[in-house]
Amino acid sequence: MKTIIITGGNAGVGFALAQRLLRDESESYKIILACRDKEKAHVAIQSLSAPSNHQVEFIHLDVASIKSISLFATSFAETHSQLHVLFNNAGIMAGERRMSEDGLEMTVMTNHVGPTLLTALLLPVLKKTANSRIVFVSSELHNSGKKVSLTPEFYVFSPDMVLISELRAGGRGPEFDLNNMDGAILYDSMLFYRNSKLFNVLASYHLVKLLAADQIPVIAVTPGWIPSTGLGRDSSLLVRLIMTYVVSWLPVTRTIEQGGEVFFQAATSDKFQRPGERMYVNAKGEEVASSPESYDEAKIDALWKWTTEVLSSKGCAIGL
Numbered sequence: 643m644k645t646i647i648i649t650g651g652n653a654g655v656g657f658a659l660a661q662r663l664l665r666d667e668s669e670s671y672k673i674i675l676a677c678r679d680k681e682k683a684h685v686a687i688q689s690l691s692a693p694s695n696h697q698v699e700f701i702h703l704d705v706a707s708i709k710s711i712s713l714f715a716t717s718f719a720e721t722h723s724q725l726h727v728l729f730n731n732a733g734i735m736a737g738e739r740r741m742s743e744d745g746l747e748m749t750v751m752t753n754h755v756g757p758t759l760l761t762a763l764l765l766p767v768l769k770k771t772a773n774s775r776i777v778f779v780s781s782e783l784h785n786s787g788k789k790v791s792l793t794p795e796f797y798v799f800s801p802d803m804v805l806i807s808e809l810r811a812g813g814r815g816p817e818f819d820l821n822n823m824d825g826a827i828l829y830d831s832m833l834f835y836r837n838s839k840l841f842n843v844l845a846s847y848h849l850v851k852l853l854a855a856d857q858i859p860v861i862a863v864t865p866g867w868i869p870s871t872g873l874g875r876d877s878s879l880l881v882r883l884i885m886t887y888v889v890s891w892l893p894v895t896r897t898i899e900q901g902g903e904v905f906f907q908a909a910t911s912d913k914f915q916r917p918g919e920r921m922y923v924n925a926k927g928e929e930v931a932s933s934p935e936s937y938d939e940a941k942i943d944a945l946w947k948w949t950t951e952v953l954s955s956k957g958c959a960i961g962l
Contacts (some may be wrong), residue, residue, distance in 0.1 A: 643670040643671065643672050643697070644669060644670070644671050644672070644726040644727070645671075645672045645674065645722060645724050645725050645726050645727075645771075646663065646671055646672070646673050646674065646726060646727040646728075646729060646909065647674040647676050647718070647725065647727070647728050647729060647764075648660060648673060648674065648675060648676065648729045648731055649676045649677075649703060649705055649729065649730055649731050649732035649757070649760070650676070650677060650705075650731045650732030650733065651673070651674075651675040651676065651677060651683075651686070651729075651731065652675050652677040652679065652682045652683045652685075652686040652700075653682065653686065654731075654868075654898060655731065655779075655865045655868060655898055655901035655902055655905060656675075656729070656731040656732070656905075657686055657898075657902075658898045658899055658901060658902025658903075658905070659729065659731070659902045659905040659906060659909065660673050660675065660686075660690060660698065661690065661902060662902045662903060662905070662906040663696070663906065663909070663910075664690060664692055664693060664696050664698075666906075666910070669910070670695045670696055671696050671697070672696070672697040672698075672699070673692075673696065673697065673698045673699070674699055674700075674701055674718075675687065675698065675699070675700050675701075676700075676701055676702075676703035676714065676732075677700065677702070677703060677732075678702070678703065678704045680700065680702060683700040684700060687699070687700060701714060701717065701718065702714070703732075703760075705732045705751075705752055705756030705757060705760060706742045706743070706748060706751050706752045706756055707742065707743055707744070707756075708744050708756075708759065708953070708956055708958050709743075711756055711759050711760050711763065712759075712763065712958065714760070715760065715763035715764055716763075718764065718767070719764075719766065719767055722767065723767070723770070724767065724770065724771040724774075725764060725767040725768050725771055725774060726771055726773065726774050726775070727774065727775055727776075727777065727909045727910075728760070728761060728764055728768065728774075728775075728776045728777070729777045729779075729905070729908075729909055730757035730760065730761065730776070730777060730778045730779060730842075731777075731779050731905070732752065732756075732757070733752060733753045733779060733838070734748065734749060734752045734753065735749060735831055735832070735834075735835040736748045736749045736831055736834065736835075737831055738831070739825045739829040741824070744956050745956075746823075746824070746952065747823060747824045747825050747829075747834065749831070749834040749835055749837075749838050750823055750824075750834065750837070750838055750841070752838075753835070753838035753839070753841070753842065754838050754841040754842060754845065754949070755949060755952065755953070757778065757842070757845075758845050758949055758953075758960075759953055759958065759960060761776055761849065762960035762961075762962055763960070765853075765962075768856075768858055769856050769858065773915060774858055775858060775859045775860070775861065775909075775914070775915065776846075776849065776853075776858060776859070776860045776861070777860075777861045777862075777863060777905075777908050777909060778842040778843070778845065778846045778860070778861070778862045778863070779842065779862075779863060779864070779865065779905075780839045780840075780842040780843050780846075780862045780863065780864050780922070780932075781835075781836075781839040781842075781864050782864050782866070782867070782924070782925070783815075783816075783835070783836045783839055784816060784836060784839035784840040784842070784843050784932065784933055784936065785932070785933035785935075785936075786815070786816060786933065786935065815830070815832060815833040815834075815835075815836035815837060816833070816836040816837045816839070816840040816935070817833060817837060818837070818840065818935065818941055818945075820944060820945070820948050823948070840933070840935065840936060841945055842862060843862045843922060843932050843933070843936040844936055844941060844942045844945045844946075845945065845946065845949070846860045846861065846862040846920075847860075847862075847920050847936065847937070847942050848942050848943070848945075848946045850917075850918060850919065850920050851918075852962060853917065854917050854918035856917070857917045858917055859914060859915055859916050859917045859918075859919070859921070860921075861908050861914050861921045861922075861923060862921065862922045862923070862932065863904060863905065863908040863922075863923040864904075864922075864923070864924055864925055865896065865900075865901030865902075865904050865905060865925055866896035866900065866901060866904070866924075866925030867896060867925075868896050868897065868898055868900075868901050896925055900925070901925070903927070904923065904924075904925055904926070904927045907923070907927045908923050908927075913929075914929075920932075920937075922936075946962075950962065
C-alpha cells in the first residue's frame, strides 16, 4: 500500500486527486488528507467512501503555521514508516495583504515557505521509501509571458475596479524581489500569487539538485486555470461570484476533474520517476518547459537562501 499526503486535500483539485486515486484498481493507497479544518476533512472522507483496498485519513495541518507544520511532520514520522508521495497542493491567493502568525506575508507563507518546510521535515521518511516523489503545484501564471485576458465587454461595467487586477493575469508579475517578500513596498494579490507560483518551480528545481543522489524526483505541475477551486476564497464577494458564475464558463478554463487527472499522472506515472531531472507538467499532463526565469540558477539559489534564512530566524533550521 502506497502512502500519499495531499495538503489541502479536502476540497478542490486536491480532493479530485483523492477521488481519482480511489478509482485506481491497479494500486492500493493510504491517502492522508492534510488540512486545517477537521470538520470539512471528515465530511470529505465520508463522501469519498474508500473501497476496501484503500484507506483515507485526516491529519491536521496548517501550512501557514510553522508550529503546525512541525507538529504534523513529527506526528507523521512517529506513526508512518513510509511516504511514497508528498503532494504539496494547498494554496491561497490572499485578497489583501495580511501576515501569518509567524510574521510572513500569507500567500508567500502558505504557497511557498510552508510547503518547503514541510518537504524538508518529511525528507527522512521519503528517503527511506523506495520510489518516493515530491510534487509542487504551480501555475502557468508563474510565467510572465502567460496572460489570460477577459473580453473588453467584461470590463465595461467596472473599468477601474480591483476586480480587474484579481481576475486578469495580465498586469504585474511575477517579479522576483526578495526585498519585497512581505509586501511592505508594494502589494497586489495577483502579483504575490504569481510570485509564489514562480517560487514553487524554483524550489522544486533546487530540490532536484539536492535529492538526485537520494533518487527522489521532484515535479512541478499546473492543473490549468480552474476558477471553481476556491483559490480566491479570500477575495471580495463580487470577485468570488464572478469567478464561479462568469469566469468558469470561459473557454480557457478547465474543470476540477480535469485538474485531478493531471495531478494523478504527476503523482503516479512512471514517466515522471526520473530523479535528477527538472520536470514541469502542464494542464494536459505534458512535460514542457517552464518559464525562462525559472531556470535562472542565481534566482534558484537566492530564493533557497532566503527561505532557509527566514526559517532559521524563526527557530526552524532545515539543514539543507
